[in-house]
Amino acid sequence: MAPVAALAQAYDEVVELDPISVEQAEAVSDATTIVATTTAAGSGMPTDILNTASSVSIITEKEIERRDATTVEQVLQYTPGISTDYYGRDDRFDYFKIRGFDAYLYRDGLLVGENFGGVREEPYAFERVEVLKGANSTAFGVSDPGGAVNFVTKTPTGERLRNGYLTYGSFNHKEIGFDMGDRIDEAGTLSWRFTGKMQDAEAETDYSNDDETFFMGGLAWRPSAATSLTIVADYLYRDGYPNSSGYPAGLDFERDLFLGEPDFNYLDTDRKTVTAKFDHDFGNGLTFGSTARYSDTKSGFGYVFLGSITSLADTTVSRYYFADEGSTRDFVADAHLMYETAFGAFESRTLGGIEFRDTSDESKLWYTAAADIDWTNPVYTGGLDLNNTTPYQHTLTDTQTQSVYLQEELTYDRFIANLGLRHDWIQIEQTDYLYGTQASGDYSETTGRVGLTYRITDGLSVYGSYAESVVPASVGIEPERGKQYEIGVKYRPAGMRALFTASVYDLTKFNMTVTNPNTLLEETIGEANVKGFDLEAKAELTDRLSVTAGYSYLDSEILQSDNGIYDGNQLGSVPRNSGSVWVDYLVPGQGAFGDLNLGLGARYTGEYFRADDNASKTDAAVIFDAAISYNLTDQTQLALNVQNLLDEKHVAQGGFTTDYYNAGRYVSLTLRHAF
Structure with missing residues (x-):
């Protein structure tokens, strides 16, 4: 400050400077941005x-809310490399493929x-x-070579949170x-969090309903900065309802026509889940983490589907x-140690762990003729x-699975090497109650992954990787295996x-089995290959304008099939x-008027064959979505929202x-309030 004082004396006057405060920038929450910067998925x-x-x-909480995505398919439909909506309005499952293949789902890893x-x-x-x-069984476990989806659960943050909403929409949709x-x-x-929703609705088909009740409560204990336990x-x-029961092929019908049976048209899910997560930092670069989850699920559906035209x-x-x-009972637990250190010019992060999973799944299926x-x-x-x-x-x-895995990240200057190795021991026992038979199978599978990243600048990196995947099939059938080669750039x-x-x-899947959409039965394909590229952009260009865009090209080919x-x-x-773009534009409020946010999206899906026999094809289509929100108060x-x-x-x-x-047009009006 001496030069400033001397300058002030030279002019014989006192200069007062405004106070300067230095604050540490806070991490940006997924609730306030569409652009995430970190991940544990890789x-x-x-x-x-x-x-x-x-x-x-990564699809953040803000993006999910902005697009009013109420199903997993809707969450993913603006992500390149993912195919959705290919089963139409069928609510039995979440139908999507990643890079041409069905996906496995994970929750908190x-x-x-x-x-x-x-x-x-x-x-x-x-x-x-x-x-x-891409193929990556070393990260979380079994997965198809196309990829995997990991859901990150809302947990107590220790901050005050009071959000609520009311929704009314098409088909008499009421939600809180x-x-x-x-x-x-x-x-x-000690902190807590309580999340829930209740929905009373119908669907676009006559004699259908779409009701839901969901509650989630969490309690977190953080006795120190080094230790946390969350339950x-x-x-x-x-x-x-399962679906519309379909329509006779080759003709045109209104979407609300119902040709099933009102008394036999249901889709029930009843699931209870408890998850515990514990973390501890021992200091000196060593940390311990463990997550365990138990779930008990009862589910079922019944409906009438159409066959051939009889007259x-x-x-x-x-x-x-x-x-x-x-009915399914599932227990899965993971425990791991991570060690961070440096030696010479190298920085190292090593993760080693074990996982155990025990699943019991009982299933009954009925199929019989109904009246025309x-x-x-x-x-x-x-x-x-x-x-x-x-x-x-x-x-x-x-099914019981025991796994051990090791991940290594080694950094030298601007080079980052990733190595992964995992081994799974899988035991499957299957009882057939109709025939009174039992069968079992033991599988031992090793998968690996290697990747190299080069940080050209602080904001630009290129990478290349090779990864393997494995999925246990039914008893007596060899596990499905996959491998992928990939190169990419990030800016x-x-x-x-x-x-x-x-x-x-370039990815390949071996010993492949698929479900035929016409017969709903598993068929052995053998081997399939997909080559392609993905482009994705997520950008908050200004305080007013943000864009999400993506494009994918997938060239798939069945290399080996049953009898060729x-x-x-x-x-x-x-x-x-396939491609998509979503644009948000904010019109700032002035005076008594609040902020107005305008959103418009478009999803393009190119033509595709409806089954592996390539006998019929769906034409290309573009679907537009829109969102308008107005801040009544802060x-x-x-x-x-309009889908x-x-x-x-x-x-x-x-x-x-x-x-x-x-699915046809759906309109919803939502009132949100922060207390």
């Missing part, structure tokens, strides 16, 4: 996305199961959704939700009852009494919150070209005997 270790030698897309055939997750439970693209939390003691060692319990109940002149079509009833129906004058004949009908399949499958410009990525890949009948075909439900917002703005209609799946249309 290696299990928290890492800057630019340092991860794999393609990772622990396996949940497959998306096809699994429970439809509730997006309001999560603060972010991470998409790891809340997300609240706070500290219990003044020191903040979260949640309950999910759904009383919905075009009489406008009648054949029908069949189809029902599923299942006239689609011009439907006369319903009643439901099916499952108690007096013999199922065609009744099995109990017990995060200075002075702007943005991330631009591009990747090129599909060799050379493309994979079903995998478009070669704490209150009114939002209008499928122009009510685009096409056959998403079909061509055999039955067509299924994509």
Whole structure:
């Protein structure tokens, strides 16, 4: 300060300077931005996305809310490399593929199961959704080579949180939700969070309902900066409908026409889950982490689907009852140590751990003929009494998995090397109650991964990687294996919150089995390959303008199939070209007027074959979505969201005997308030 004092004396006057305060920048929450900067999806270790030698897309809480994404499919449909909506309005499962293949789901790094055939997750439970693209069983465990999805659960933060909303929408949709939390003691060692939603709704098809109840409570104990214990319990109940039952192929019908049976049209989910997470920092670079989860699920559906047209002149079509009833108990636990150190010019992070999973899954399936129906004058004949009908399949499958894994991240100057190795011991026992038989299988699988990243500048990196995957199949069938080669570039410009990525890949899946969408039965394909590239941009260009955009090119080919009948075909439900863009523009409020936010999105899906036989094809389509929100006050917002703005209609799946249309226009009005 001496030169300033001398200068002031020279001019014989006193100069007073404004106070200068220096504050540490706070981490940006996923609730306030669409651009995430870190992830644990690539290696299990928290890492800057630019340092991860794999393609990772993150959908934050803000983006989920802005687009009013109420299903996992809607959360993912603006992410490049992911195909959605190829089953139309079918609410049984979350239908999506990553880079041409079905995906496995994880929650907080622990396996949940497959998306096809699994429970439809509730997006309001999560603060972010991470998409790891490509084969990578070393990160979390079993997965298909196309990629995996990891849900990150909302947990107590120790900060005051009071959010609530009311929604009314199309098809008599009524919904109320809340997300609240706070500290219990003044020191903040104990904190809580309570999240929930209740939904009473119908769907676009006659005789359908779409009801849901979801509650999640969490308690966190942080006795010191080095130790934390979090326990979260949640309950999910759904009383919905499976699907529209379909429409006779080749004709055009209104979406609300129902050709099933009102008394046999249900989709039930009842799941209870408890998760515990413990972390401790021993100091000197050594930390311990452990997560365990137990879930108990009862689920089932029943509906009537259409067969072939029995008489075009009489406008009648054949029908069949189809029902599923299942119960699953699942326990999974992971424990790991991470050690960070430096030696010479090298920095090292090492993660080693073990995992145990025990799953018991009982399943019953029914299938029998129903009466024909006239689609011009439907006369319903009643439901099916499952108690007096013999199922065609009744099995109990017990699976135990023990795993050990090791991850290494080594940094030298601007080079970052990632190495991963995992070994899984899998024991499967299956009981067939109909035939009174038992079968078992033991599998021992090792998967690896290697990646190299070069940070060209602080905001630009390039990478290359090789990764393997494995999925245990049924008893007596070899596990499905995969491998992928990938190179990519990532750019995060200075002075702007943005991330631009591009990747090129070549992946192959071996011993492949798929579910035929026409017969709903598993078929052995053998081997398939997908080559392609993804482009993605997420950018908050200014305080007013933000953009999410992506494009994918996927060239799929079945290399080996049963008796060679599909060799050379493309994979079903995998478009070669797809792209999306979502733009948000903020009009700042003035005077008595609040902020106005305008959002518009477009999703392009190129033509695709509906099944691996390549017998029928769905044409390309563009679907628009829109969002308008207005801040009534600083704490209150009114939002209008429209999905499928122009009510685009096409056959998403079909061509055999039955067509299924994509979901029609849906409008919702939501009032949000922060207390």
